[in-house]
Amino acid sequence: MSDAAFDWMAAANKKAKGKRPEYFDDPQDERMLSILMAVVGEVSVLRERMDTVERLLDAKGTISRVDIEGYVPDKAAAYERGVMIREYIYRVMRGPQQMVEELKQTEQPVEDVSRELREI
């Protein structure tokens, strides 16, 4: 083995063998969604870290990085954090969720409603 460090960051990103399905008409959209979803995940990570810091400060007044790394939420805190993540997911996933709602009803374009209101 050479002296160079094993580049685990590059290795972690390895592609799985097997042609990736194409979901969108434009292949660039596939890449954009993969970046966006990674960022969505990372924002959740930052929120969870902030929650850990706040809980530790509440409990102890001062904290170290070791405290953060070793933090294990109790049952109540774990549930509250689960709710926090869930709430965050619902906020960023508003668009896709509204697609489901749209499928449940057919709505006329607002332009048509506008025309209708002019007449009544």
Added chain:
Amino acid sequence: MSDDKKLDVAPPYTAVARHGVSPVASHDEIARFDFLANFNKFMSGALSPGNKLAYDARVLPKFEKEHGREPKDRFEIRHAMNDDPFHQFWSALKRNSMEMRQQNGRAIVLRQIEELNAKARQYNEGRETLELHPEIEIPRYQSAVDIHCMPGSYHGEEYPGDVSAGANYDSGLFATTAGGLGALSDGGGQALVEWIKKTRPGWQPRRVLDIGCTIGHNIVPLALAFPNCEVIAIDTAAPILRYAHARAQSLGATNITFIQANAEDLSRWEDGSFDWVQTTMFLHETSGKALPKILSEGYRVLADDGLMLHLEQPEYHDGMPLFEQFLRDWDAFNNNEPFWSSMHSLDMKDEMVAAGFGRGELFETGVRAVVDREIFPEAPTGADEDHGRAPYWHAYGAWKNSEAMQEEAE
């Protein structure tokens, strides 16, 4: 707040139990899996119902208009749904969730790969309970694509002799099933123990063969429940066997011997030499010709009055709506499970009969993951089910020559 008023959230990743070769996750790595576990719940609970709505509202009417008939199978539904913008977006999100799970798991494992390999060596070196045979070829059904989008599949190595494939697989089971498999992701194995103790109280199998054992999570509970039983666990991939052996040893399951072997050829074992032949979520990762060979070899090595049991997702029987079949097929084409679709359309009863069992010896039952319900909620089945992932299996089983033995006894 009372329990029944709580929102449905995933248990925290910190509830995952450690064993001797567990990768150690940092705060932020834990948070990544917390996100994915809850995201997968959102996908199956809030978004997935949109697929049926899109199908009923526009995909089916368009298909009927174009073809003058309903779709005749799940494949026609898939091709039609693949053009639907909702299904496209849902699938793209789900595929990304799987890819993120792999990246997140590999990042945890690979940054500490040398420590993990060193830990595994401590449990593995010089032990007779781990037999690796490098001459065993990885069969085409394991190498054609990386199964469930796991880069390198079960057999890939980043370092010669490493355990990264096993450690990555183990670390992410929690996220994929949103905690549905319990603290050691062994809810399937725990369910086997509960089922056998209820079905045949007092039975002490002397020798058990677990085929396609991967990291041994589905067989360790059985080995611990029957400490005097000799368990043989086989798989074709060395990296996960190294990990499985170290994991089992650290959990005290020293009565399992992990052997690199291909189940299509069990010739090293004599006829009738096992009391129990088990597969758990394995047969769908084989192939059309391998599956019957594995069943018939399993039948040969099974002793009279012995048990053969296969845990899988339910087969696509005639009564299952085509749309549900299509939804259950998602992993086949979007998560690199290329035999999944064909396997689930097999009649497993016919396959078991072809392997040698009498039709009267067969049985089917449902098996639900056994986990600590204080921490890990029961995964939903029905409308909110994560199709293909639900920790609720269909078991196909048989007691060999049980009819003949019973007649003899009478």
